[in-house]
Amino acid sequence: MDEDPYLVGPNVSPLEKKNLFNFGHVIGRGSSFNSGNGLNGMNGIPGSPSTAPDCTLLKKYGLCEKGNIGQGATAVVRLAHKLTLPTSEDEEVSEKLFAIKEFRKRRKHETEKEYVKKLMSEFCISSTLHHENVVETVDLVQDEQHHWCEVMEYCCNGDLYNAIKQGHMSRVEVNCCFKQLINGVAYLHSMGVAHRDIKPENLLLDGQGRLKITDFGVSDVFRMCWEKEPHLSKGLCGSEPYIAPEEFNGKEYDARCVDIWACGIVYYCMVYQGIPFRAAISQDPNFQHFLEMRAVNNYEPFEKLPIGCRILMKQILDPNPETRITIEDILKDEWFQRIEICVHGENQNPHRHF
Template sequence: MSTASSYNASLHSISPSEDSPPGSAPSTRPPTAPPSRVASRAPSMSGDRPDTNGIRTQAPKTVTAPKPHHSAALPHKIPAAVQKALGASAPSTPEPGAKKRPPSVKSENEDKGFFRNALHSATPKITRKSSQRSTGGSSRKSDSDGGARSVAGDSVQSLSQKYGICERVAIGKGATSVVRLAHKWDRNDEKLYAVKEFRKRRKNETEKEYVKKLTAEFCISSTLHHINIVETVDLVQDESQKWCEVMEFCGGGDLYAAIKKGHMSPGEIECCFKQILTGVSYLHSQGVAHRDLKPENIFFNYNGHLKIGDYGASTVYRLPWEATVHMSTGLCGSEPYIAPEQFLGKPYDARLVDIWAIGVVYYCLHFQELPWRVAQLSDPLYQAYVSACANPAQTACPPTINHLSPRSCRPLIRRMLEPDPKKRALIDECLQHAWTKEIVMCYEQPTPTHIHVNADSLAKDMKAKADRERES
C-alpha cells in the first residue's frame, strides 16, 4: 500500500475542500467484476429552460466535504507544465508489471401530471442542480469524433493552435469552471470540442496546491475510454495561461433537456437506462465511482449514444493493482440523487451510491418527476417510502415503485432503491436482471427501433446550420 499511499498523497480534490483523515475500513461487499458483454409520486420536473448544448447552465445549492483517502486519481501522463508545478510530489506511475484489476421537466400535457393538482404546489421542482463536491481497457471503444485520446503533454502548442478558437459565450457554467465550445478546422472538416476553463488560483493557495486540485479530475477522466463515457482529450493552458480541460463535444444535449422536452418512447427510456448501467459498469470495473450521477451530467452525441461526464466528485475506491474495495467518505452529489447513507457522516461503499442515483434517474425518465426532495426522514415522501419498504405486510413494491412500467422493471428498481445499502444491488446484478437483458440499446441494432428525439432534433438543426454556412 506504500505505492498507493504516496500516489494518493499527491492529489487533491478539484473542489476547494481539504484532505480528509487517511484510511477507512474496506467494504464487506465483493469487488465489482468487469462489465458483462450484455450489456407515493413526488416533485415535478419543471424549471429552467433546457440546455440544448448538453452542458449544465445553473448552479443551485451545493455542499462540500473532504475527499476520502482513496479518492486519488488513476496514474496518467501529466503535462510538463503541471509536473513542474507539482514538483517532487507529482504522481508516480505504477511498475510496468503491475497487474490491473479489475425539482421540472413537466409531462407533455401539464394538466395531466401523475400527481394530484394539490401536490404539485407543495412538492419541489426538478431543476438543474449543481453538484456537492467532496474534498484498464474497455469492452467498447469510445466513439468520440476522430477517436481522440488523452494527449496531455504531447505538445507545447497553445489551446487555439491545437483545438481551435473558443466561442466567447459560454455553453455551460459551474461553481469552479466555465465551458466553451471550440471550433477546429482541418481543411474542410470542422471538429468541435468542449473546453472547460477552470477558475483562477485563489490568493490563499500556492501554484502547487492549485494544480493538484485541477489534475485530480483530469487524472481520473483521462484514463476512461468507453462508448458511454465522455472522452477527455487534454489538459492545456490557453493564451491567458488559464488551465483548460478539453473534452469531446456532445452535441445531442443532456438527459435533463431530453426529459424536459418529453415525447420519450418506452424504448427510448429503457435504452437510456441500460446505456447508463453499461457506462457505470465500465467505471466500476476500473475502480472508479462517479458519485454525482444525474440527468445534467449525462449527455448525448448526435447518434443518440449516451455518455457520462463531469468527474469532479468521482472517487477511486480500488486502485488498479488492488483487490480490496475501500470505503469512501464525504457528502457529494445533488440532493435528490444522493443515497441516504451519505448523510450519516460514516464511510460508505461508493459503488452503491451510484446504483441509488441510477434508480432515481429511471424514476425521472418515467414520470418526469422526482420521487422525493432528499433521501432523509425529514422528507415526508422519503419517510413514506422507507415505511413502506420496512412494512412486513407489504407484498408488492412500495407505491413509489409500483406505478413504474413495465411491470418487470419493478423488482430491480426496488433493489436499486433499497434504503439499506447492505441489501442494495451491485451493478452486475442490475445488468444480469431478466428485464435488463431484454433491453436492446440503439447502437446494438443495425436499424434501431427507436430514436432519441432530442438528440436527433439537435443533429438536424446542426446539419441545417452547416448547410447554410456552406451556401453563404
C-alpha cells in the same frame, strides 16, 4: 437542476488522491505539461506547464466562441472550433468541435500545489477512462490567458435533464438510456472509479443518441489496479435528490452503492419527469412515505411499472446499502438484459433519440 453538465458541483472539492494514477501515462496522452521538469517533487503532480506556442489552447484546438455553453461556480464551458485545411484539391476544409472546460482561478487561500492537485485529480481520472458511454477527455492545457482548460469531446444533443424536461421520451427510449447508463457505470466500477454525482445534468447525448457520463469532479478511486479489495469513501457530495441515504449518516460508505442508488433516481426521473423526494432523509415527508409504502409493496410509482422493471427498481432503490443490488447483478437481470439498445439512434422497435 440548472447546472451545466460539464461543471464540477459547486462548493464540493474533489478528494485528494494519493498518487492515484501513473502520471507518465497521462502525460503521454498529449497533455501540455513540460515533462522536462519531471514531477517537481509534488507527490505525482507534473511540473510547470509548457510555454511553447504550439501547446496553447488556440494552437492545438482552434478558436473558442466568445459566449459560454455552460457556466457554474467553479468553471465555464466554451465551444472550440478546430479547422483542418485540405491537403489536396479533392479535400475540403473540415471542422471538429471540442467542449473546453475552463477552470476557476486559484483562490487566495490556496497554494499552487493544492490548486493543481484539484485539477489533476479530475483530469487524471477522466482521461484514463475510454468507453462509449463515458465522455472522452482529450487534454489539459492552458489558454492564452494562462487559464487551465480541460478539453473534452462535444456532445451536440445536450444533457438528459433537458430531454426529460421536454416530456417526449417513450418508455422504449427511457429503457435504452437506462441500459446505457448502467453499462457506463459498470465500466467505471470495473476501473475502480465511483462517480458519486450521477444525475441527468451529468449525462450527455451525442449526435447518434449515445448517452455519455461526464463530470468527474467528485469521483473517488475506491480500488487501485493492484488492489483486490475496495476501500470505503467518505464525504457528502453530489446533488441532494440523487444522494443515497447512507451518505447522510456522516460515516464511510461503499461509493459503488451510491452510484447504483442514483441510477434508480435517474430512471424514476425519466419515467415520471420529476424526483420522488427532495432528499433521502428522515425529515423529508416524501422519503418517509416512500419507505412506508415500499415496506408493504404498495409504493404507487413502483406498482405502475412492468413486473420485471418493478422488481429491479425495488432492488436498486433499496435504502439499505448492504442489501442493495450490485452492478453485476443488474447486468444479469432478465428484464434488464431484454432492453434493446439503439444503434446510431435507432433500433428495431424503432426509436430515435429526441
